[in-house]
Amino acid sequence: MDPSAAPRHRRSRRDWLVDSAMFVLAVAFGFYTSVERLHATPLPPAWLFPLDQLVSMLGCAALWLRRRWPVGLAVTLVALSAVFEMIAGPMLAALFSVAVHRRPRTSGTVFALSLLAAAVFTRLRPDPDIPPLAMLTLGLALQGAAVGWGLFVHHRRRLVLAQRDRVARLETEARLRAEQAQHQVREAIAREIHDVLGHRLSLLSVHAGALEFNPGADPADVARAARVIRESAHQALQDLREVIGVLRAPAGEPSAPTRPGPPSLADLERLVAESGQAGMRVELCDDLGARESVPDRTGHAAYRVVQEALTNARKHAPGGAVRLRLTGAPGEGLTVEVVNDAPAPAPAADVVAPDAAGGGHGLAGLAERVTLAGGRLEHGPVRRDGDGGRGGWRVRAWLPWPT
Incomplete structure (x- = not known):
C-alpha cells in the first residue's frame, strides 16, 4: 500500500495551512475569472454564467474534502470542468492532491481525463477572443503543471520515507551487530574463565580431598599437598586478575605492561x-x-x-x-x-x-x-x-x- 495514501484522521497545523492556501488560491482564481468575464465577452451561452459562479463556489468549498476523497473529488471536478469555466481553480487543486496522495498510475489516469475534459470544454464553449488551439494549450499547460508539481512532492515524500526507513534499518543493524559483538565477547570471557579457573580449582579439589580422607598422612605429604594447594590458589588468583585486567583496560591498551602472553x-x-x-x-x-x-x-x-x-x-x-x-x-x-x-x-x-x-x-x-x-x-x-x-x-x- 502506498504510504502516502493512508487516511488522515486529524489535520496538523501544516495541513491546515496548506488546505487554507489551496482554498484561497482556488477562490482567487474563480474571482479573477469572474471579473474578467464581466469586462469581456461572456462565453456562450450567457445564461450559464451565474450557474458557473455557483458551481465554482461549491467546488472551492469541496476542497476541504480533498484529503479524504482525493480521487473522487478530482474526477467530479474534472467532469464539471468540461462544461463550467470557473471550476478550473478547484479542479487544478484536486489534480495536485491526487498526484501527491496517490500512485502515479492513478494520477496519470485522472490527468488523461482532465485532458479530455479540456478538449470537450474547448469544443462546447469556445472563447470568441482566443483561438481554440491557444485556449486548449493554456489549459493543458496549467493541468500539466499541477500534476507535475504534485508528482514531484509525491516522489520527494517517498524518498524521505525511504531514507528514514534506511536509517532505521541501519540503526537496527548496528544495534544487532553491537549486541552480537557483546555476546561474542561474553562467550570468549566465559570460555577463558572456565578454562583457566576450572583447571586450577579441580587441582585444589583433588589435593583438599586427599587431605580430608587421609587425616593420618605423613606430615611431609601433608605439607607438600598444602604447598600445592597454596600455589594453585595463588595461580588461580593471578589468572583471575589477568582476565579482570583485560576487562578493565581501555580499548586498544594492554591491561598491564608485564602481562604474560597466553599459554601455548x-x-x-x-x-x-x-x-x-x-x-x-x-x-x-x-x-x-x-x-x-x-x-x-x-x-x-x-x-x-x-x-x-x-x-x-x-x-x-x-x-x-x-x-x-x-x-x-x-x-x-x-x-x-x-x-x-x-x-x-x-x-x-x-x-x-x-x-x-x-x-x-x-x-x-x-x-x-x-x-x-x-x-x-x-x-x-x-x-x-x-x-x-x-x-x-x-x-x-x-x-x-x-x-
Whole structure:
C-alpha cells in the first residue's frame, strides 16, 4: 500500500495551512475569472454564467474534502470542468492532491481525463477572443503543471520515507551487530574463565580431598599437598586478575605492561606435571618435532584442549590413566588427542561422561574455541576389548597449521 495514501484522521497545523492556501488560491482564481468575464465577452451561452459562479463556489468549498476523497473529488471536478469555466481553480487543486496522495498510475489516469475534459470544454464553449488551439494549450499547460508539481512532492515524500526507513534499518543493524559483538565477547570471557579457573580449582579439589580422607598422612605429604594447594590458589588468583585486567583496560591498551602472553604448547610439560602432582597418570607422546613453529593461536587452542580434557578426566575418571598424543606437520595441521581410561574400581555403568555430569558447558565452549581457530573437535566414549567392559573418553581436535 502506498504510504502516502493512508487516511488522515486529524489535520496538523501544516495541513491546515496548506488546505487554507489551496482554498484561497482556488477562490482567487474563480474571482479573477469572474471579473474578467464581466469586462469581456461572456462565453456562450450567457445564461450559464451565474450557474458557473455557483458551481465554482461549491467546488472551492469541496476542497476541504480533498484529503479524504482525493480521487473522487478530482474526477467530479474534472467532469464539471468540461462544461463550467470557473471550476478550473478547484479542479487544478484536486489534480495536485491526487498526484501527491496517490500512485502515479492513478494520477496519470485522472490527468488523461482532465485532458479530455479540456478538449470537450474547448469544443462546447469556445472563447470568441482566443483561438481554440491557444485556449486548449493554456489549459493543458496549467493541468500539466499541477500534476507535475504534485508528482514531484509525491516522489520527494517517498524518498524521505525511504531514507528514514534506511536509517532505521541501519540503526537496527548496528544495534544487532553491537549486541552480537557483546555476546561474542561474553562467550570468549566465559570460555577463558572456565578454562583457566576450572583447571586450577579441580587441582585444589583433588589435593583438599586427599587431605580430608587421609587425616593420618605423613606430615611431609601433608605439607607438600598444602604447598600445592597454596600455589594453585595463588595461580588461580593471578589468572583471575589477568582476565579482570583485560576487562578493565581501555580499548586498544594492554591491561598491564608485564602481562604474560597466553599459554601455548611450550607450557604442556608444566600442565602435565601439575596433573601428575594431583595423582594423575599422564603419558605424553609428542610426534611434532617442530613445536616452536606452531602458530600462537593454534598453540593456545591446543593447550586449552589438553587442559579441558585433563580437567574432565580428573573430575569424572579419577585414577584412570590418560594418554596425550600430538601429531601433525606444517601444511597438514595439528592433531591433539587425549584419551582417558575409566576409573579402575568402577564398572562401566558408573562411568560418568563429561557431557552428562557437568552439562557439557566446558566441551561446548571448547568446541566454539576450536571452531573459531579454524579447526574441528570430536569427543565421545571409547570401548576397548579386554578391559573388563570398562571404557573411557576421547577428546580429539584438529587445528590448522599453515606452512
